Amino acid sequence: MDLAILARAPVPGECKTRLIPELGAEFAARLQADLTRQTISAALEAAIGRVTLWTAGDREHAFFRQLAKDFPDLKWTSQSQGDLGERMHQVFVSNAGSTLLLGSDCPVITPQLLQDSAKALKESDAVFLPAEDGGYALVGLHQPCRALFQGISWGGDRVMQQTREQLQNQGLTWCEPQQVWDVDLPDDARRFLNLKNITRI
Known part of the structure; x- marks a missing residue:
């Protein structure tokens, strides 16, 4: 089973833009970098299979190097x-096998949770980790299914609900091992910092 991580280059002003008005572009970029590093560490430690970073933005950015x-x-x-x-659909098309796909902004994804998600996928057609904000932080599939990524109001609070409707329409079984939270808004950033018991990154 493969693990795929979506990550954007931590360029100030181009990532975590909803944090910028309150916390500033530099802070948002540092947060993006820290979350990405933490996600990669968890994925590799889970030892489920090959881990691939799918980059957006400047691939030659110093952080990626x-x-x-x-x-x-x-x-x-x-x-x-x-x-x-x-972009998510194309990950599954490219991998052509059982894959867990996750973003890089969910600080509570642990190696154990990834292992649990991989186990759940073996028993169903799909696995998701729904997020508190109505989206999801992880999707796992055995094979591509474009319909799951169409007609979805990305960035809104109905993403997971709409996805469940698509799953039902396609006649697919799925598991949701755990609800998680990700970092999109200033309150999320403060929650992340409290989790790490630090005042700044």
């Missing part, structure tokens, strides 16, 4: 064009 040095077992490729749904 440093990751390549720090995580030599990590594989690399670029995200496709299109909206979030299309």
Whole structure:
């Protein structure tokens, strides 16, 4: 089973933009970098299979170059064009096998939770980790299913609800091992910092 991580280059002003008005572009970029590093560490430690980082933005960014040095077992490729749904769908098309796909902004995804998700996928057609904000932080599939990524209001609070409707329409079985939370808004960032017991990154 493969693990795929979507990650954007931590360029100030181009990532975690909903944090910028209150916390600033530099802070948002540092947060993005920290979350990405934490996600990669969890994925590799889970030891489920190959881990690939699907990058968006400047692939030659210094942060990505440093990751390549720090995580030599990590594989690399670029995200496709299109909206979030299309980019996620193309990951499954490219992998052509059982895959867990996750973002890089969920600080409570642990190696154990990834292992639990992989186990759940073996017993169903799909696995999801729904997020408190109405989205999801992880999706796992055995094979591509474009319909799951179409007609979805990405960034809204009905993403998981709409996805469940698509799952039902396609006659697919799925599991939701745990609800999680991710970092999109300033309150989420403060929650993350409290989790790590630090005042700043």
